[in-house]
Amino acid sequence: xxxxxxxxxxxxxxxxxxxxxxxxxxxxxxxxxxxxxxxxxxxxxxxxxxxxxxxxxxxxxxxxxxxxxxxxxxxxxxxxxxxxxxxxxxxxxxxxxxxxxxxxxxxxxxxxxxxxxxxxxxxxxxxxxxxxxxxxxxxxxxxxxxxxxxxxxxxxxxxxxxxxxxxxxxxxxxxxxxxxxxxxxxxxxxxxxxxxxxxxxxxxxxxxxxxxxxxxxxxxxxxxxxxxxxxxxxxxxxxxxxxxxxxxxxxxxxxxxxxx
Amino acid sequence: xxxxxxxxxxxxxxxxxxxxxxxxxxxxxxxxxxxxxxxxxxxxxxxxxxxxxxxxxxxxxxxxxxxxxxxxxxxxxxxxxxxxxxxxxxxxxxxxxxxxxxxxxxxxxxxxxxxxxxxxxxxxxxxxxxxxxxxxxxxxxxxxxxxxxxxxxxxxxxxxxxxxxxxxxxxxxxxxxxxxxxxxxxxxxxxxxxxxxxxxxxxxxxxxxxxxxxxxxxxxxxxxxxxxxxxxxxxxxxxxxxxxxxxxxxxxxxxxxxxxxxxxxxxxxxxxxxxxxxxxxxxxxxxxxxxxxxx
Ligand SMILES: Nc1ncnc2c1ncn2[C@@H]1O[C@H](COP(=O)(O)OP(=O)(O)OP(=O)(O)O)[C@@H](O)[C@H]1O
Ligand SMILES: [Mg+2]
Numbered sequence: 001x002x003x004x005x006x007x008x009x010x011x012x013x014x015x016x017x018x019x020x021x022x023x024x025x026x027x028x029x030x031x032x033x034x035x036x037x038x039x040x041x042x043x044x045x046x047x048x049x050x051x052x053x054x055x056x057x058x059x060x061x062x063x064x065x066x067x068x069x070x071x072x073x074x075x076x077x078x079x080x081x082x083x084x085x086x087x088x089x090x091x092x093x094x095x096x097x098x099x100x101x102x103x104x105x106x107x108x109x110x111x112x113x114x115x116x117x118x119x120x121x122x123x124x125x126x127x128x129x130x131x132x133x134x135x136x137x138x139x140x141x142x143x144x145x146x147x148x149x150x151x152x153x154x155x156x157x158x159x160x161x162x163x164x165x166x167x168x169x170x171x172x173x174x175x176x177x178x179x180x181x182x183x184x185x186x187x188x189x190x191x192x193x194x195x196x197x198x199x200x201x202x203x204x205x206x207x208x209x210x211x212x213x214x215x216x217x218x219x220x221x222x223x224x225x226x227x228x229x230x231x232x233x234x235x236x237x238x239x240x241x242x243x244x245x246x247x248x249x250x251x252x253x254x255x256x257x258x259x260x
Numbered sequence: 261x262x263x264x265x266x267x268x269x270x271x272x273x274x275x276x277x278x279x280x281x282x283x284x285x286x287x288x289x290x291x292x293x294x295x296x297x298x299x300x301x302x303x304x305x306x307x308x309x310x311x312x313x314x315x316x317x318x319x320x321x322x323x324x325x326x327x328x329x330x331x332x333x334x335x336x337x338x339x340x341x342x343x344x345x346x347x348x349x350x351x352x353x354x355x356x357x358x359x360x361x362x363x364x365x366x367x368x369x370x371x372x373x374x375x376x377x378x379x380x381x382x383x384x385x386x387x388x389x390x391x392x393x394x395x396x397x398x399x400x401x402x403x404x405x406x407x408x409x410x411x412x413x414x415x416x417x418x419x420x421x422x423x424x425x426x427x428x429x430x431x432x433x434x435x436x437x438x439x440x441x442x443x444x445x446x447x448x449x450x451x452x453x454x455x456x457x458x459x460x461x462x463x464x465x466x467x468x469x470x471x472x473x474x475x476x477x478x479x480x481x482x483x484x485x486x487x488x489x490x491x492x493x494x495x496x497x498x499x500x501x502x503x504x505x506x507x508x509x510x511x512x513x514x515x516x517x518x519x520x521x522x523x524x525x526x527x528x529x530x531x532x533x534x535x536x537x538x539x540x541x542x543x544x545x546x547x548x549x550x551x552x553x554x555x
Contacts, residue, residue: 096551103457
């Protein structure tokens with residue numbers, strides 16, 4: 001049995017806003033084991049981003065606890081235990097692609113040789129070799145997002161937290177990046193927490209799908225989903241795949257109608 | 261840009277404007293200077309026709325509004341026509357004003373940036389300093405300039421520094437405001453990104469806030485350098501300064517030397533134009549180095 005790396009116990013988070021409190025997370029209990037690929041799926045506003053941000057110590061829960069490798073989220077953040085990929089690429093416009101990837105490495109105080117080798121290997125990993133000297137605006141949206149993934153990977157974290165990284169991309173690019181991400185995950189065996197709106201994406205990538213429902217944001221259902229290590233894109237037409245996709249869709253529906 | 265479009269996009273519109281301004285200027289000169297000629301004729305008991313008035317309105321010694329060619333002749337005589345060390349050389353006076361402009365601009369930029377850095381990093385400074393910074397600019401510079409000069413003179417500081425101080429007083433403001441805005445311009449997402457790297461405040465400053473502020477700094481420097489020039493000229497007025505464009509303006513108005521006033525004014529305008537374009541060129545160089553998408 002692999003070790004639990006992320007463990008959330010009865011997490012609660014209420015935002016105090018001008019229009020009154022917003023109950024973004026309610027009683028979230030979730031364990032994620034080492035090497036798992038966990039997708040968070042659910043309708044807009046159900047707290048997926050908020051949950052990811054709590055894990056990343058970008059948001060403080062108002063109740064419950066999270067532990068990451070036995071550390072608090074803050075300790076984990078200070079130890080640079082995770083790489084975070086935002087919904088937008090969030091590249092610094094005044095830095096070239098290689099300098100963007102170098103940013104976290106500079107912050108970490110790595111020497112120039114190490115930086116260079118990590119930049120090279122990670123840009124190759126996301127198929128961006130040859131674009132080192134380009135500025136972000138010279139790249140397509142998909143390429144920018146790949147650069148931001150390379151940047152997160154360059155930190156060599158044990159964990160990747162990804163918030164709808166492919167949300168803004170077209171289907172073809174998305175399929176391609178899904179395949180690449182899967183290969184990457186198979187190769188590096190990192191623990192991944194992945195937010196998505198797309199059922200096929202979740203089923204294709206995950207070992208575990210967390211279906212969430214809104215107002216207040218909570219976990220509706222956790223669906224195990226392991227389609228084996230070798231997953232070509234065509235797997236999405238197989239009955240096993242469709243069965244899980246159906247289960248997720250039913251879960252989403254049930255979670256949603258609960259609200260109306 | 262090739263030669264032809266350069267002609268069409270730049271030379272043509274600007275040239276047309278210049279010609280229009282000169283034409284209006286001549287008309288205004290005739291209109292404003294004619295009454296003097298009529299008075300003269302009346303006093304002498306003669307009548308004077310318009311065709312006689314016309315050439316005279318453009319050759320008066322102390323016209324209400326000197327004609328363009330009078331001003332340009334004066335400009336030519338006092339720049340090219342004089343040794344630059346001569347007290348009558350406009351180049352010499354411009355240099356006096358320019359040196360205190362540049363010194364004041366430099367001090368203003370340093371002060372403005374320092375204030376902005378403080379304001380962005382310490383909330384107490386934001387609350388306590390900002391109102392003072394804004395108030396400082398509501399006091400008319402003409403009221404405060406003599407006092408700065410007198411006070412600094414009393415403590416034994418004279419010459420360049422008092423004038424530069426007035427330039428600084430004016431120019432730190434746009435820098436402080438623009439730089440504060442610039443340092444606060446990074447998106448929340450980029451700040452969160454630095455947080456996920458557990459970057460220190462100083463790393464966030466050097467790697468995120470400062471580069472993000474550069475375009476804001478360039479824009480405010482353009483404003484600051486032109487008002488630094490105004491500050492330097494104003495600083496020359498109350499001191500009875502003997503040198504500088506301000507001194508030329510003042511001396512000109514004492515003796516009714518309107519031609520001298522106008523040539524000093526044109527010189528100041530040209531200087532301002534050159535300074536602003538210089539900042540502009542340096543600014544776009546920096547922007548290009550920083551990968552700003554060309555327009
Ligand atoms: N900083 C904040 N202040 C106040 N309310 C917030 C804040 N962040 C999120 N919320 C609220 O919390 C709820 C959950 O937001 P969250 O961004 O986690 O949703 P999400 O599941 O990621 O949605 P989406 O799929 O649209 O990205 C929403 O109702 C949102 O309005
Ligand atoms: Mg979200």
